Amino acid sequence: MARISLFHIARKNLRRKLFRSTAIVASVMVVAGTLFAVTTVIESVERSLKRGTARLGADIMVVPAEAEAKAKTALLAGEPSIFYMDREVEEKVRRVRGVKRASSQVFLQSASYQCCDLANMLLIGFDPETDFTIMPWLSKELTRPLGTEEVIIGRGITAYTVGSKIRFYGKEFEVVGILEETGMDFIDNSVFMPYDALKKLAEESKKKKGVVPANLPVNKISTVLVQVDPEISARRVAIFIEHDVDGVKAIEAEQVIASVRRQLFILLRSILSVSLILWIMALLLIGVVFSMIVNERQREIGLLRAMGAKRRNIFQLIMTEATMLSLIGGILGIIGGGAFLYIFRGHIREALNIPYLWPSVGEYLVLIVLCITLSLITGVGAALYPAIRSMIMEPYNAIRRGE
Amino acid sequence: MDAIIEVKDLTKTYRVGSDVIKAVDNVSFTVQRGDFLSILGHSGSGKTTLLSLIGGLTKPDSGTVIIDGTDIWAISDDELSELRNRKINFIYQFASLVPTLNVIENVLLPTAFSREKTDPYEYAIELLKMLKIDDKVNSYPAQLSGGQQRRVAIARAFINRPQIILADEPTGDLDEETEAEVMEFFQKMNRENQITFIMVTHNSALAKLTNRVYRMARGRLQIENG
Numbered sequence: 356m357a358r359i360s361l362f363h364i365a366r367k368n369l370r371r372k373l374f375r376s377t378a379i380v381a382s383v384m385v386v387a388g389t390l391f392a393v394t395t396v397i398e399s400v401e402r403s404l405k406r407g408t409a410r411l412g413a414d415i416m417v418v419p420a421e422a423e424a425k426a427k428t429a430l431l432a433g434e435p436s437i438f439y440m441d442r443e444v445e446e447k448v449r450r451v452r453g454v455k456r457a458s459s460q461v462f463l464q465s466a467s468y469q470c471c472d473l474a475n476m477l478l479i480g481f482d483p484e485t486d487f488t489i490m491p492w493l494s495k496e497l498t499r500p501l502g503t504e505e506v507i508i509g510r511g512i513t514a515y516t517v518g519s520k521i522r523f524y525g526k527e528f529e530v531v532g533i534l535e536e537t538g539m540d541f542i543d544n545s546v547f548m549p550y551d552a553l554k555k556l557a558e559e560s561k562k563k564k565g566v567v568p569a570n571l572p573v574n575k576i577s578t579v580l581v582q583v584d585p586e587i588s589a590r591r592v593a594i595f596i597e598h599d600v601d602g603v604k605a606i607e608a609e610q611v612i613a614s615v616r617r618q619l620f621i622l623l624r625s626i627l628s629v630s631l632i633l634w635i636m637a638l639l640l641i642g643v644v645f646s647m648i649v650n651e652r653q654r655e656i657g658l659l660r661a662m663g664a665k666r667r668n669i670f671q672l673i674m675t676e677a678t679m680l681s682l683i684g685g686i687l688g689i690i691g692g693g694a695f696l697y698i699f700r701g702h703i704r705e706a707l708n709i710p711y712l713w714p715s716v717g718e719y720l721v722l723i724v725l726c727i728t729l730s731l732i733t734g735v736g737a738a739l740y741p742a743i744r745s746m747i748m749e750p751y752n753a754i755r756r757g758e
Numbered sequence: 759m760d761a762i763i764e765v766k767d768l769t770k771t772y773r774v775g776s777d778v779i780k781a782v783d784n785v786s787f788t789v790q791r792g793d794f795l796s797i798l799g800h801s802g803s804g805k806t807t808l809l810s811l812i813g814g815l816t817k818p819d820s821g822t823v824i825i826d827g828t829d830i831w832a833i834s835d836d837e838l839s840e841l842r843n844r845k846i847n848f849i850y851q852f853a854s855l856v857p858t859l860n861v862i863e864n865v866l867l868p869t870a871f872s873r874e875k876t877d878p879y880e881y882a883i884e885l886l887k888m889l890k891i892d893d894k895v896n897s898y899p900a901q902l903s904g905g906q907q908r909r910v911a912i913a914r915a916f917i918n919r920p921q922i923i924l925a926d927e928p929t930g931d932l933d934e935e936t937e938a939e940v941m942e943f944f945q946k947m948n949r950e951n952q953i954t955f956i957m958v959t960h961n962s963a964l965a966k967l968t969n970r971v972y973r974m975a976r977g978r979l980q981i982e983n984g
Contacts, residue, residue, distance in 0.1 A: 358869045358878065359859075367858040658854050661815055662868040663843020663918070665836050751807075751816035754850075 361668060365675040372648075376680060379644055382637040383684025383730050384691060389630045391692035391726045393623060396703065398714045398722060400619055403539060404612050413488055413580035414589040416606045417448050417596055423604040426578065427611060429477075429541050437462050439575035440603065447600045448579045453592035455584045458485035461550060462577040463557070463569055465523050470566040472522045473512070477545040480553030488580050489547050493532040503552040505529050510536035511543030521546070524560035524569045528552075581605070634733065641737035645677060649745040656745050657753030666746045673742035674735060681734025685727045692726075761824075762921060762954050763789035763812060768821035770807055770977075781807040782818070783977035791921070792952040794945070796965040798982065799974035805958040808974065809924045812956065813846050814838045826921065843871050847915040851927035854911050855899040861886070862895045865914045878917055885913035888943060905936045912940060916947065923947075925957040929964065941967055 369376045418426040422438035429436040445459040461480040465471040481489050483501055490497065493507065501507070506528040508515055515521055519530045528548065537543055548556075557571035583592040593605035649656070656669055664672075696703065714722065770782040781804040789795060799805045810816045812823055814830045823830050826845060830838055847868065855864045865882045886892040889909040899907055908928070915923055925944075929937040941964065947953045957968060965971045971982040 358872070359863055359866050361870060363863075364856070364859070364867075364870065367863075371858045654854075655856060657815075658850075658856075659867075659871075660839065661813065661842065661848050662914075663839050663871040665839040665871065667836075668871055749816055751810040754815070 361672050361675055365672055365679060368652075368672075369676055369679060375644060375648075379641050379680045379734070380684040380687065382633075382640050383681050383733055384688040386630065386634045386637045386733060387685045387688025387726045387730045388692035388695070389626070389633060389688075390729060391689045391722060392696055393626050393630060394722050394725065395692070395696055395714060395719075397619065397623060398718055400615070402714060402718070403537060404615055414583045414608055415581040415593050415596065416608070417444065417579040417581060417600070417603050418577070418606060420602050420604045423606065426604075426606060427614075437464055438577055439572050440577070442574045442576050444600055444603060445576060445579045448581060448596055448603075451592065451595045451599045453584050453587035453595055454581050456485070456487050456582040457579050458482055458487055459550075459576040459579045461553060461571070461575065463553060463571050465546075466567045466569070470522070470525045470560075470563075473546070476512075476523075477541070478523060478553060478556075479545050479547050480550040481547060483549050487582060489534070493534060497532050501531065501549050501552075503549065503555055505531045505548070505552075507532040507534060507547040509534050509543040509545050509547075511540060512546070524556055525563045525566040526556050526559060634729075637733055638737045641677070641680075641734055642740065645673065645738040645741040646744075648676075649673065649741040652745075653748065653753045653756045656748060657750045657755075660748075660750035660753065670742050670746040673738055673745055677734040677738030677742070678731060681730045682727070684734070685730025688730065689723055689726050760791050761788045762791040762793075762826050763956070764822075764824040765789075765812060766822045766824075768808070768811055768823065769819050770804075770811055770816065771819055780804075780977045782811060785821070785977075785979045787972070787979060787981075789954055789956065791954055792948065793970065794948045794955040794957075794968045795970040795972060796957045796959055796968040797972045797974050797979070798959060798962060798965050800960060803974045804977040805974050806926050808979070809848070809926050809956065809958055813848055813924050814842055815848075839871070840873075843868060843918060845920055846922045846924060847918065847920040849912055849915045849923060849925040849928040851930040853899070853904070853907050855907055855914075857899050860896050860898050861891070861902070861910050864899070864910055865917055867914060868918045872918055874918070881919075882913065882917055885916055886910075888946075889913050890939070905932050908932060908936075909940070912943065916953075919951070920953065922954045922956070925955065927959055928957065929959075929961070937964070 416426060419438050419440040422436070425436040425438055439461070442459070445457060448454060449457040459482055463478040463480070465473055465476040465478055483490070489507060490501075497507075504527070506521065508521070508530055510533060515530050517530055517533060520527050521530055522528070523546070534542065534547075553571065557569040560566050560569040581592070581596070583589050589607045589609060593607050596605040597603065659669060659672075660666075765788070766786045768782055768785040769780065772779045772781055783804075785808060797805050797808065807816070811818050812825075814823070814825075817831060825841060828841060830841060833841070856867065859867065862879075862882060865886065866878055869878045883892060883895070886895065889912060891906055891909045891913070894902060894906060894910075899910075902910065908931075912928065915925075923944075928944075929940050932940065944955060944957075945967070948955055955968070957964075959965055965982075973980050973982045
């Protein structure tokens, strides 16, 4: 054994009062874990909203006026909702000032009978001629037009891969493409096919025996997705659409994001308040515990000073102990918070009822660094005053008071 | 011989409520290098305070302490700490081991604050052998008797090869046999390594084993013999 280091002394000191050390670690862990879980959820929702709306590819979604709430629910919660309006709306929208591109889609819900491999699934028919929201988001580019017996599926339909066969209303389709993940169930859990294919499917279903007929109204569409001219705001174009086209509601993507953010903020504000209270409590607890440690170890500190320890050595010793506990607490908190998110991921998605996409590795790293930093600030900040107090004690007084 | 400790007009007072107690009252004396002196006195006579003043653990109200040519209260706190680490060490009358460190770690503790780069382990073992406690190298203080703990604390005091040992009742609660062994060790270190000793005691028999004996009463120091 060579010389012993301050780190070695600190490590052994922490083992002296295992319960106390564990209590500090646990308090930092709770703060770090809560913060990690909450920020991960916030980051996830933000990410999926950004990606989802980008993926939606449209600035405005035009739906029947009475279906506004249903459409928003479909967009955010991914619950299949069916609503229709006249096909001529598409052309009317296209003529509105500020509309750069417009493409219609029609929704059909798959039946919960044997005729369909996937029940209650949103089948979305789109127009390949005008589409600007589906084909550009294939994870692998499709260089040819989509056939009438081919479909594209969202990333959430995990049971199928490219080349798999999938059956709706007794008709088999081949999966030829998978869309990139968005976190929005509306996109991730839907099946996309050309409008003509959907129409043909509905017509054929009526002739097949033992198959529930697909109830797709003729010359109807569910929505018109609009890309606005960059020189004019989406808000203004939405107003123009609602003014020029009767019986429709123009939902702005940005507005949807803002409403989700508001909804999320209300939900998470209480959690963040609790986190803040926990953080203050942890700060106080660690501060009190380290004050107790310094009081208990006055004689020891005096003896170390008598042996030649400088003031900064004493400060470093206390701060090393605080750093070690905070770091362990922070790491365990992140592991705990991560495990919580993983175990309850389904419940969290369900409870939030908003788009949810796990952060990327890079974003996770940022969150981890943030939580570790906060843990260190908590422990080190709380131990700062006791450490300074122990550092400035006169050695003789420290030895005498400790007796 | 040259002076290693020069104490001049040293005074230290304490305030207890409205009373002012003179723990050390205008004390002056000089200690030569390699000297072994003892200070006799009753409890509360100011012996421990005087040792602490000499060792730079508490600041005097007035007077100077010069260690090996350095006025210890004229240098910075860091320099004083370094001086303590290199030149002075203390042996206390109470259990002074760090409970979380084992015997060898306790002995090596002062080296954690030293600038020396040499490996002190061999010397630590040698000291423990001299003090007949080398079979307890990995034991913790709680596993040792009072006498064994004191021997470890003594070994620790010598690990940085100090020039001065300030011992405050070093054999206070030891049995006669251990006391004799410890005194023999001190005399050996004093003789062979020219280490200067100032030993505070209330045991006259023990004081007689030293070169010079001082007596302290009510903060004042008087030479008794030597």
